[in-house]
Amino acid sequence: MKKNYKIDVDCANCANKMEDAAKKTPGVKDASVNYMMLKMKVEFEDEADAEAVMAEVLKNCKKVESDCNIYF
Amino acid sequence: MNSRQKLTLIRILISCALLAGIHFIPVNGVIKALLYLVPYLIIGYDILFKAFKGIRNLKALDECFLMAVATIGAFILGLYSGEGYEEAVAVMIFYQTGELFESYAVGKSRASISDLMEICPDHANIMGPEGSLIRKDPEDIETGTVIYIEPGERVPIDGIIEEGKTAFDLSPLTGESVPVSAGPGDEAVSGSINLKGLIAVRTTKDFSESTASKILELIEDAGSRKSRSEKFISKFARIYTPAVVLAALAVGIIPPLVSIIFGNGAEWSIWIYRALTFLVISCPCALVISIPLSFFAGLGGAGRSGILVKGSNYLETLSKVDTIALDKTGTLTKGVFDVTAIHPSDMDEDTLLHLAAHCERYSSHPIGESLKRAYENENDGCSVTDVEEISGKGVRASINGMDVLAGNEKLMDAYGIEYKECHLKGTTVHVAVNGKYAGHILISDIIKENAKSAIEDMRRKGAKKIVLLTGDNEYAANDVGSVLGIDKVYWGLMPDEKLHVMEELIKSSSSSDKKVAYAGDGINDAPVLTLSDVGIAMGAMGSDAAIEAADVVIMDDDPGKISKAMAVAKKCMRIVKENIVFAIGVKLICLILSAFGMTGMWMAIFADVGVMILAVLNSIRCMFVSSNI
Numbered sequence: 001m002k003k004n005y006k007i008d009v010d011c012a013n014c015a016n017k018m019e020d021a022a023k024k025t026p027g028v029k030d031a032s033v034n035y036m037m038l039k040m041k042v043e044f045e046d047e048a049d050a051e052a053v054m055a056e057v058l059k060n061c062k063k064v065e066s067d068c069n070i071y072f
Numbered sequence: 073m074n075s076r077q078k079l080t081l082i083r084i085l086i087s088c089a090l091l092a093g094i095h096f097i098p099v100n101g102v103i104k105a106l107l108y109l110v111p112y113l114i115i116g117y118d119i120l121f122k123a124f125k126g127i128r129n130l131k132a133l134d135e136c137f138l139m140a141v142a143t144i145g146a147f148i149l150g151l152y153s154g155e156g157y158e159e160a161v162a163v164m165i166f167y168q169t170g171e172l173f174e175s176y177a178v179g180k181s182r183a184s185i186s187d188l189m190e191i192c193p194d195h196a197n198i199m200g201p202e203g204s205l206i207r208k209d210p211e212d213i214e215t216g217t218v219i220y221i222e223p224g225e226r227v228p229i230d231g232i233i234e235e236g237k238t239a240f241d242l243s244p245l246t247g248e249s250v251p252v253s254a255g256p257g258d259e260a261v262s263g264s265i266n267l268k269g270l271i272a273v274r275t276t277k278d279f280s281e282s283t284a285s286k287i288l289e290l291i292e293d294a295g296s297r298k299s300r301s302e303k304f305i306s307k308f309a310r311i312y313t314p315a316v317v318l319a320a321l322a323v324g325i326i327p328p329l330v331s332i333i334f335g336n337g338a339e340w341s342i343w344i345y346r347a348l349t350f351l352v353i354s355c356p357c358a359l360v361i362s363i364p365l366s367f368f369a370g371l372g373g374a375g376r377s378g379i380l381v382k383g384s385n386y387l388e389t390l391s392k393v394d395t396i397a398l399d400k401t402g403t404l405t406k407g408v409f410d411v412t413a414i415h416p417s418d419m420d421e422d423t424l425l426h427l428a429a430h431c432e433r434y435s436s437h438p439i440g441e442s443l444k445r446a447y448e449n450e451n452d453g454c455s456v457t458d459v460e461e462i463s464g465k466g467v468r469a470s471i472n473g474m475d476v477l478a479g480n481e482k483l484m485d486a487y488g489i490e491y492k493e494c495h496l497k498g499t500t501v502h503v504a505v506n507g508k509y510a511g512h513i514l515i516s517d518i519i520k521e522n523a524k525s526a527i528e529d530m531r532r533k534g535a536k537k538i539v540l541l542t543g544d545n546e547y548a549a550n551d552v553g554s555v556l557g558i559d560k561v562y563w564g565l566m567p568d569e570k571l572h573v574m575e576e577l578i579k580s581s582s583s584s585d586k587k588v589a590y591a592g593d594g595i596n597d598a599p600v601l602t603l604s605d606v607g608i609a610m611g612a613m614g615s616d617a618a619i620e621a622a623d624v625v626i627m628d629d630d631p632g633k634i635s636k637a638m639a640v641a642k643k644c645m646r647i648v649k650e651n652i653v654f655a656i657g658v659k660l661i662c663l664i665l666s667a668f669g670m671t672g673m674w675m676a677i678f679a680d681v682g683v684m685i686l687a688v689l690n691s692i693r694c695m696f697v698s699s700n701i
């Protein structure tokens with residue numbers, strides 16, 4: 001299952017960091033951040049609950065870049 | 073500017089003013105330090121806060137932390153030497169200015185490029201119960217519903233016009249600004265703008281399957297197919313910061329220790345200052361921002377000219393294209409049969425065409441259609457009677473009392489009429505009047521007007537070898553090949569043979585820097601499009617099969633766009649390389665200069681922010697596609 005989320009982040013390097021953080025979150029198979037479109041594309045593991053996983057993703061992203069947001 | 077950017081700007085201005093003011097206050101020692109602490113905290117409080125958070129989350133090596141260490145370090149050094157506080161404040165001010173510029177410039181270009189891509193309308197009108205139009209979410213419209221599009225609105229869903237006449241502006245899709253008129257029975261492609269009248273359109277697809285939605289999806293996904301350069305940069309950024317920090321540690325510790333070993337003074341403050349300068353240069357911002365921005369701008373610029381590139385990796389491949397294989401029908405030729413020559417023997421050209429067209433009055437054969445198209449007012453007052461179709465040969469008819477034959481050589485032979493062979497290639501229609509040969513008309517698939525210049529442009533943009541792949545016969549293929557100056561013509565190919573030829577082409581251009589492109593209409597050559605290094609689908613407007621299969625989609629069927637796509641790709645890659653070399657180069661020079669104490673923090677931050685601003689401005693150039701390539 002793949003989903004697209006709108007994100008808010010201020011610098012390109014921070015976007016890269018968010019991508020790394022999202023990829024390492026359990027339940028996420030793959031993630032890719034498009035800084036220019038301000039979009040995050042997340043591919044979930046098969047039985048993952050998207051809402052719960054995204055809450056974790058946001059938490060992990062906040063750790064690497066406090067000034068970011070993901071709208072889900 | 074958004075509110076956060078405005079706040080940053082105000083903070084920058086206030087701290088600049090304070091910095092200038094404090095400079096003239098005659099105080100020394102701790103009081104001076106405390107005074108400078110005011111503008112420092114005003115400009116840098118968020119950085120310090122983030123740095124603190126970074127430490128708590130064990131992510132120490134982020135740029136906020138490094139900036140904080142560098143500036144706080146400069147302050148502490150200042151307590152010893154009694155000066156240098158300005159420098160710490162100035163570094164913060166420059167850093168924030170750079171960040172502000174970055175977010176502002178990127179926001180601006182994001183908005184202007186996204187505007188180009190705003191091709192999906194957010195509503196569709198349907199007829200309400202009281203005969204007035206009501207707006208609905210296009211997602212809720214079922215296939216086969218009649219929707220109404222008012223002048224000035226965009227078509228939300230693909231469909232066929234039921235009622236109303238109008239002209240469409242297809243420029244959002246094709247980049248072509250000449251309006252196209254349309255009426256009942258014509259296709260309305262989503263994304264195009266209705267210029268004139270209210271039209272009723274019966275939808276033939278769902279919103280999500282419509283052209284505009286497909287294109288939007290494609291553009292949004294393009295960013296996630298990252299190019300080698302982008303991957304290189306994100307790897308580089310990951311290594312660069314820790315490497316510079318290690319270098320800073322080395323500069324701060326090793327030379328003083330060596331100096332002590334040799335019995336000289338340690339000069340700690342000098343070396344620590346140089347180490348702190350290293351930290352100031354440790355942010356890879358210029359690279360990390362400008363490379364994706366270049367690609368994004370390149371994709372946007374191409375999109376504005378009706379060329380959709382599915383990812384920055386394909387821009388990279390396009391810039392290295394060495395061999396181009398082209399499909400013939402529909403790509404280089406118009407794919408419709410047209411009258412290309414009229415050779416009468418004893419009457420004028422118009423009369424001959426007139427007679428031939430009349431013979432075909434009741435015919436629906438492609439040849440007959442093309443004759444009728446060539447003679448516009450076929451349905452005039454002339455009497456056409458006793459029409460007799462002679463299967464496989466032609467037509468016999470009585471026109472204004474004359475006995476007219478129109479058909480191939482076999483028809484002439486059957487009536488014992490002597491005819492002349494035409495010296496041109498194509499399908500010949502011979503005409504005889506009252507048993508006497510009157511001349512012939514040549515019908516062939518015509519080459520697009522700009523096909524020849526398109527091929528020349530491709531060569532100018534770096535294509536070394538251009539080949540033609542076609543299922544057509546030897547004559548037609550070689551004819552097109554020689555007219556257009558194509559290097560090699562492969563004719564009579566079945567679809568699987570096309571694949572085979574493509575395999576050979578890819579094998580023969582063994583070097584990784586020489587890529588093979590294939591351009592076709594994407595209808596029956598999807599496997600070849602997929603196999604080639606970069607597949608270019610031509611005339612893909614309204615055909616989502618082609619959009620699926622190709623890497624680059626040219627919305628209209630203009631072969632000149634192939635070289636344009638190559639030009640955009642080349643320009644984009646050139647700018648990317650410029651930025652990589654420039655940004656890494658300036659940083660290296662700064663590191664070396666500051667290691668030898670030839671430059672201070674001032675210079676370092678100035679260079680750092682300057683490089684970033686220049687690189688960003690350079691990236692934005694990718695968006696502008698010259699119209700006369």
